[in-house]
Structure formats: structure tokens, C-alpha cells
Amino acid sequence: QVxxxxxxxxxxxxxxxxxLTCTVSGGSISSGGYYWSWIRQHPGKGLEWIGYIYYSGxxxxxxxxxxxxxxxxxxxxxxxxxKLSSVTAADTAVxxxxxxxxxxxxxxxxxxxxxxxxxxVSS
Amino acid sequence: DIQMTQSPSTLSASVGxxxxxxxxxxxxxxxxxxxxxxxxxxxxxxxIYKASSLESGVPSRFSGSxxxxxxxxxxxxxxxxxxxxxxxxxxxxxGGGTKVEIK
Numbered sequence: 328q329v330x331x332x333x334x335x336x337x338x339x340x341x342x343x344x345x346x347l348t349c350t351v352s353g354g355s356i357s358s359g360g361y362y363w364s365w366i367r368q369h370p371g372k373g374l375e376w377i378g379y380i381y382y383s384g385x386x387x388x389x390x391x392x393x394x395x396x397x398x399x400x401x402x403x404x405x406x407x408x409x410k411l412s413s414v415t416a417a418d419t420a421v422x423x424x425x426x427x428x429x430x431x432x433x434x435x436x437x438x439x440x441x442x443x444x445x446x447x448v449s450s
Numbered sequence: 451d452i453q454m455t456q457s458p459s460t461l462s463a464s465v466g467x468x469x470x471x472x473x474x475x476x477x478x479x480x481x482x483x484x485x486x487x488x489x490x491x492x493x494x495x496x497x498i499y500k501a502s503s504l505e506s507g508v509p510s511r512f513s514g515s516x517x518x519x520x521x522x523x524x525x526x527x528x529x530x531x532x533x534x535x536x537x538x539x540x541x542x543x544x545g546g547g548t549k550v551e552i553k
Contacts, residue, residue, distance in 0.1 A: 374494065376542040389542065390451075423493055434541060435500070438486035440493035 329354040331424050331441035338370055339418075341449050349424030350404070356382045357402045358438040365398060365409045367420040368443070373380035375420075379427055379434065380407055404432050414448045421445050454538055456545035462553040469525040471548045473538035478518045482496050485514055485523045486537045488547075494537060498523065524549075 335347035349363070356363060362379035369375070378388035380398045388396045397410040411418060422444055425437040453476040463469050481501040486494035496505045498514035501521055510543065511526045525532055533552055538545040 331481060347524055373547050374539075374544040376544070379542075425493075428499075430482075430500075433482075435482055436490075436539065437486075437494070438496050438505070440495075443493050 329426060329439045330414045331426065331439055333363045333422060333424050333444040335439045335444065335446070337445060337447060339414055339446060340450050341415055341448055342413055345409070345414050345418060345422075345446055345448070347422055347424075347444065347446070348406050349408070350406050351426075352405070355402075356400060356405050356407065358382075358443070360429055362387075362429065363400065363407045364427045364437065366423045366425055366437070368419045369417075377409065377411075377422075416448050419446065419448045452479060452540060452543055454540055454543050454545040456536075456538055456548050458548060459546060460549045460551060462551045463528050463552045465528055465530060467528045467553075469475055469528050469532075469550060471523045471536055471538075471550075473516075473521045473523070473545050475519045475521075475540060479540045481517045483514070483516070483521050484539045485512075486539065487532075487534045488537065489534045497536075 332350045340344045363435045364379040365377040367375050378398050380386045380400050386398050395412045400407040424441045426439040427434045428438050455474045457472050483501045485498040488494040499510050502514045513524050535547045535549045537547050
């Protein structure tokens with residue numbers, strides 16, 4: 328059974344960089360066949376996809392966040408990470424990592440999710 | 451980007467009711483639609499993929515249909531465990547969600 332677990336600081340100061348890591352167990356990121364995504368949910372709101380990475384390191388980001396987002400992968404640790412720079416209070420949200428299944432090479436649904444981690448941006 | 455619009459945003463229903471939630475895409479997405487259930491404080495859970503395929507372990511009272519631009523999620527007989535928020539999703543875009551509340 329694949330499991331994902333987010334880790335990182337729960338409090339980040341404005342203008343700093345939010346950094347989170349997702350550790351994958353029960354399956355290898357290097358096996359291919361999936362994109363590995365970050366998704367966030369503002370308090371009481373809907374779901375916003377942030378970006379994804381393939382095990383090879385290729386990435387695709389939400390255009391609305393692209394200038395501030397970096398997603399990286401460490402296949403030796405079976406982890407992928409999110410960095411979001413220049414954060415403001417508007418970046419306060421629950422951040423999820425998730426596995427994005429592929430069909431014919433195209434990403435379709437998210438089949439496994441981490442439990443989510445609340446990141447608050449405040450001084 | 452393709453926009454996904456769910457309706458209604460809130461739905462009040464009783465245990466045993468048949469419930470239908472609609473998701474409309476701003477352009478044709480074939481059958482590339484998924485449905486999720488989210489409970490407070492929990493991650494979303496995949497229910498349906500490819501518009502009508504039931505994810506393993508999901509009760510058969512959940513079903514999905516549609517193709518092109520209009521899709522539905524149906525719960526045939528609402529159970530107490532089903533009171534939650536439901537989201538549709540295509541590629542990297544989610545619908546706004548439908549909260550199913552107790553009537």
C-alpha cells in the first residue's frame with residue numbers, strides 16, 4: 328500500500344520560503360508511471376493544484392504560482408519536495424502531497440494522498 | 451485552462467436519499483474526470499475515475515456517469531458516513547466542491 332507523508336515547518340514568516348517534503352513508502356518514485364504532486368487547500372476553501380514532478384526531474388507548475396514554486400525529487404530517499412518563496416498570509420493553507428496517475432502518458436486522477444500539513448504564514 | 455463547475459454548492463439530504471451532484475467542464479474532456487470525497491480534517495479520497503470507474507474499496511452505492519462536458523456523481527442511498535464534501539477533478543483543475551449536509 329502506497330503511503331505519503333508530508334513534513335516541514337508549520338509556521339513560516341512572511342517573505343520567507345515555505346519548504347515541505349513528502350516521503351513516499353510502499354512504492355518507488357523511480358518506478359515511473361506517476362507524477363508526484365503538491366496540492367493546497369486554503370482554510371474552508373477548495374483544492375488548488377500547485378505542481379508536479381516526474382522521477383526524472385521534469386516539472387510542471389500552476390501558472391499562477393510558477394514564479395515562486397520549485398519542486399524537486401530525491402529518488403535515493405524516495406522523497407519529493409516543495410519550495411514556495413516570498414510567502415504571504417495568502418499562502419496559509421493545508422498542503423497535501425499526492426500521487427498523480429498517468430494514462431497514456433497523461434496525468435489523470437490523484438489516487439494516493441498524504442494526510443496534509445497546515446502551514447501558517449505569520450510573523 | 452479548462453474550468454470545472456460543480457452544482458449545487460450545498461445539498462441538504464436525509465439518510466436513504468438518492469443524491470446527484472453535477473460537474474460541468476468548460477470544454478470537452480472526454481471521460482477524463484474523477485470524483486473525490488473529503489471529510490473535515492482529512493485528505494480527499496478518490497471515489498470514481500475515468501468518469502464511471504469505481505475505485506477499489508468504494509461502496510457500490512457511489513456511481514459516476516457522463517462524458518464530454520457534463521458529468522454526474524450519484525449516491526444511490528445516502529448513508530451517515532457519506533455526509534462530506536465532494537469534488538470533481540480533471541487533470542490539474544478541481545471543481546469548487548459540493549457539501550452534502552444532513553437535512
